[in-house]
Amino acid sequence: MGGYVHSVDPEKAVLIGISTDDQPLTLVEDYLDELAFLIETAGAIPAKRFIQRLHAPNSRTYIGSGKLEEIKQYVTEHQINLVVFDDELSPSQIRNIEKELGIRALDRTNLILDIFAHRAKTAYAKTQVELAQYEYLLPRLAGIWTHLERQRGGIGLRGPGETEIETDRRIIRTKIALLKEQLEKIDKQMITQRKNRGKLVRVALVGYTNVGKSTLMNLLSKSSVFAENKLFATLDATVRKVVVGNLPFLLSDTVGFIRKLPHHLVESFKSTLDEVREADLLIHVVDISHPGFEEQLAVVNQTLTEIKAADKHTLVVFNKTDAYSFVKMDADDLSPKTRENLTLDELKNTWMAKHNAPSIFISALKKHNIDELRTILYEKVREIHITRYPYDNFLY
Numbered sequence: 001m002g003g004y005v006h007s008v009d010p011e012k013a014v015l016i017g018i019s020t021d022d023q024p025l026t027l028v029e030d031y032l033d034e035l036a037f038l039i040e041t042a043g044a045i046p047a048k049r050f051i052q053r054l055h056a057p058n059s060r061t062y063i064g065s066g067k068l069e070e071i072k073q074y075v076t077e078h079q080i081n082l083v084v085f086d087d088e089l090s091p092s093q094i095r096n097i098e099k100e101l102g103i104r105a106l107d108r109t110n111l112i113l114d115i116f117a118h119r120a121k122t123a124y125a126k127t128q129v130e131l132a133q134y135e136y137l138l139p140r141l142a143g144i145w146t147h148l149e150r151q152r153g154g155i156g157l158r159g160p161g162e163t164e165i166e167t168d169r170r171i172i173r174t175k176i177a178l179l180k181e182q183l184e185k186i187d188k189q190m191i192t193q194r195k196n197r198g199k200l201v202r203v204a205l206v207g208y209t210n211v212g213k214s215t216l217m218n219l220l221s222k223s224s225v226f227a228e229n230k231l232f233a234t235l236d237a238t239v240r241k242v243v244v245g246n247l248p249f250l251l252s253d254t255v256g257f258i259r260k261l262p263h264h265l266v267e268s269f270k271s272t273l274d275e276v277r278e279a280d281l282l283i284h285v286v287d288i289s290h291p292g293f294e295e296q297l298a299v300v301n302q303t304l305t306e307i308k309a310a311d312k313h314t315l316v317v318f319n320k321t322d323a324y325s326f327v328k329m330d331a332d333d334l335s336p337k338t339r340e341n342l343t344l345d346e347l348k349n350t351w352m353a354k355h356n357a358p359s360i361f362i363s364a365l366k367k368h369n370i371d372e373l374r375t376i377l378y379e380k381v382r383e384i385h386i387t388r389y390p391y392d393n394f395l396y
């Protein structure tokens with residue numbers, strides 16, 4: 001394969017979101033920014049966005065028929081290759097939309113699965129993603145089946161279609177079983193590996209995707225984990241021994257979270273996430289320069305609850321302070337300050353007043369406040385080690 005260059009033009013995508021009563025327009029704009037980033041990460045060009053105000057999604061085509069018509073016109077005029085929805089759509093909605101527009105339609109889950117599939121490098125990550133993809137596909141085959149059934153109608157005509165789908169389903173079920181078996185084998189090896197690590201305190205980096213977890217891992221452990229400005233750069237868990245002061249501990253970097261992370265991915269990444277579940281201390285990294293950092297923080301906490309890792313010692317690390325910006329208010333403007341008007345110091349104070357969880361503000365890129373972070377880490381890890389092994393002082 002070496003040396004082969006693809007000369008195919010990247011696909012052009014249209015982004016579609018809806019603004020409902022509990023999803024105001026500004027929020028949808030932010031969501032579509034993230035969707036655009038996902039599309040770029042997948043290798044396509046986000047060409048245009050359409051937002052429709054609706055009380056609830058249309059059961060047949062997700063958006064209304066008028067909007068769909070408008071999109072169809074745009075799609076034909078601008079040689080668009082696919083439409084991407086910022087939500088999980090039903091199989092029949094996807095089908096109806098594709099029929100209407102004549103191009104491929106993807107939902108958010110589909111897109112995220114696709115990115116994971118491209119990004120998976122090790123056999124382990126690949127197996128986990130493949131399992132999630134088949135689990136996603138299985139109920140969708142059922143959807144195609146009922147669709148065919150309705151279309152064919154007559155009893156005598158139903159046979160072949162049904163058999164075909166049944167065969168497909170059987171093949172997929174067999175694949176799923178096989179993949180699960182493979183994963184179980186790897187899991188067992190991993191459990192043994194983890195047991196052999198001895199009694200070192202275990203610390204895990206967690207956080208939304210692209211917040212700087214791997215960058216921080218590299219900084220603290222002087223290793224070189226892959227980091228880049230794309231979503232889901234990291235899929236596998238990496239574990240390094242780190243020494244702060246004279247105190248060694250294990251630090252792990254793993255897959256980032258995102259809103260509406262497909263349920264099947266969380267399931268199949270179970271053992272990668274064991275690294276988080278079994279950690280003694282979590283370092284929750286937050287990108288303070290991101291306008292939606294508070295929601296991102298909430299999404300991560302919710303995901304931690306889902307994987308049963310919420311009640312752990314946690315240190316919140318606000319990263320990217322170098323990229324933080326705010327809108328300065330005029331001195332004579334007396335309207336209440338909103339998030340966008342706060343200086344970094346004001347933000348720090350408000351945060352610390354509201355939450356009593358330990359936190360620190362750093363820049364992993366510019367290496368600001370890293371010594372302070374090391375000091376806090378040292379204290380935390382030491383505390384855990386002492387409570388766990390009160391009579392063991394071989395480390396000091």
Ligand SMILES: Nc1nc2c(ncn2[C@@H]2O[C@H](COP(=O)(O)OP(=O)(O)OP(=O)(O)O)[C@@H](O)[C@H]2O)c(=O)[nH]1
Nearest residue numbers: 210211212213214215227228232233234256364365
């Ligand atoms: N401005 C700024 N950028 C940073 C900082 N820390 C990391 N970055 C950048 O943010 C991007 C993402 O960094 P990663 O370390 O890959 O983030 P991650 O959390 O591991 O991301 P995933 O593995 O994709 O979930 C990269 O382009 C980094 O260079 C920082 O302190 N300031």
Ligand SMILES: [Mg+2]
Nearest residue numbers: 213214233234
């Ligand atoms: Mg990473």
